[in-house]
Amino acid sequence: MKKILFLDLIKMHEPIRQELHDAAIKVIDSGHYIGGEEVKSFEKEMAAWLGVQNLCGVACGTSAIFAVLKGMGIGPGDEVITTVHTAIATAEAVTLTGARVVFCDIASDGFNLDLDEVEKKINSKTKAIIAVHLYGQPVEMDRALAIAKKHKLFLVEDCAQAQGAVYKGKKVGTMGDAGTFSFFPSKNLGGFGDGGAITVKDPAQFRYAKMYSNHGRESKYDHEFEGINSRLDAMQAALLRVCLRKLDEWNIGRRKVASWYDAGLKDLSQVKTPKVLPGSEPVYHLYVITVPDREALMKHLKDNGVETGVHYPCSLNVQPAFAYMKQGKGHFSKAENACEHMLSLPVSPSLSKEEIDYVCETIRKFYM
Ligand SMILES: Cc1ncc(COP(=O)(O)O)c(C=O)c1O
Structure with a gap:
């Protein structure tokens, strides 16, 4: 009898095993484990791959969504609409900001969110929509963007499951106001532990989200505001650089x-x-x-x-x-x-x- 694993990461990594080992050793021998050149290079390379200006590594896909919502100024009293059929992380990130998550059902012809229902749930408290490209299938972005524009809402693309998916010639994560990524090991671009990334169109929102993920600072002892520790570490960045090439x-x-x-x-x-x-x-x-x-x-x-x-x-x-x-x-x-x-x-x-x-x-x- 054959044995077919649901996901065999060891087999998948076999062709790049040596490169991964070399990258890991390089980090160990560098003595720099937080931030530094590996993280900067990964951010630059992923931004180029995605075709965006602003990209920042963070600790995981959950904190990626949280950080971009914080950058948009979303908090208590606000509502954010997303699908009821997603990883809990999408909803948790909303709740963490103090805003209320509003669920909508999935469409009849797929597993992504029902955009008719999204529109019905918009009210004066609604600040954003999170479109989750579930299973790597893009959401109908023309419609999602039109709804967001009509109601003056932010549109966040949760691309945790969709790195590289394309909608009408554009990569997911590049169409909305922000894109978020998870590098959980099983994801299409998976790390060797937790990791994530954000891209945000508005430079001020991007700056805030990036600083928020690093204790509200840009330089070591200048904390402009209180944030959290949600950084992508050097080891993940170095290994992700190898995987990004594949x-x-x-x-x-x-x-x-x-x-x-x-x-x-x-x-x-x-x-x-x-x-x-x-x-x-x-x-x-x-x-x-x-x-x-x-x-x-x-x-x-x-x-x-x-x-x-x-x-x-x-x-x-x-x-x-x-x-x-x-x-x-x-x-x-x-x-x-x-x-x-x-x-x-x-x-x-x-x-x-x-x-x-x-x-x-x-x-x-x-x-x-
Ligand atoms: C759709 C979706 N959003 C967000 C996340 C959160 O990512 P992470 O596990 O890296 O926090 C996941 C991961 O399971 C996911 O599948």
Whole structure:
């Protein structure tokens, strides 16, 4: 029996193992572990890759969102609208500022936020929308930007799962007022621990967010205001520089895997494969299918050596953490329903056609 891991980072890193080792040793031998040349070089290289002026490394994707919201002056009394179907981090970052997170459901034809519902939830307290490019699938940015412009709101792109995804020729993270990134190890650009980055269009907001992430300072003992410690460290930056050079190739590999799944599953009526928005080039952080009998299929795949995942088992409104909102089961029916039927199949640039054919064949046997 074959064994197909959900994500095999060791195998994925194998071709750059020596470069990673060299980069790590260089940092150890440098004696500089916080800030410094590695962080500056990574920021410069990622900004060039993204095509932006302002980019700053931070400690993780959660604090990236938090920092840009702080830079926008968002706080108590404000509301920020985002999807109910995302990692808890997106919502936590809003709550951390003192603002209220307002959830909206997902669209009927995908897993990203329902922009009609976003517009309905805008009121005088609304200050920003966080568009999460979930699973590496871009949000319909033309519409999101039009809504933000019409209502004079900030638009933040949460690109934690979408480094390199493109919408109508533009990379995600470059279209809204700010873009945030996570370098959690499993992400398309993953580090070897926690890490994140921000890009912000407005120079004053960027400066504030960057300073906020480093104790409210630009130079060592001049603290303009109170901030936090949320820096990207030198070791992560050095390792991320190596991975950044591979990112485009890895994303091509992920797209290839997705195309093999698309072809291998297309005539199975029980399996709904990911829908791609016209004009968008997803990067398949996850390849999520929808099936009528998720638990049984998951078990069948496991019994046949295929690891799968569920992203996410429930939408945020039914998490105990948000019980205070009193928006339990039934409030976001599309997301809640999707959570019962979705299944994430293994995606990694290191997976071969033969392995994907095996996964498809195993699913096919289940439905025969
Ligand atoms: C959509 C989304 N936003 C934000 C985050 C937070 O990133 P981090 O884990 O680096 O704090 C994640 C990571 O899980 C994510 O998937």
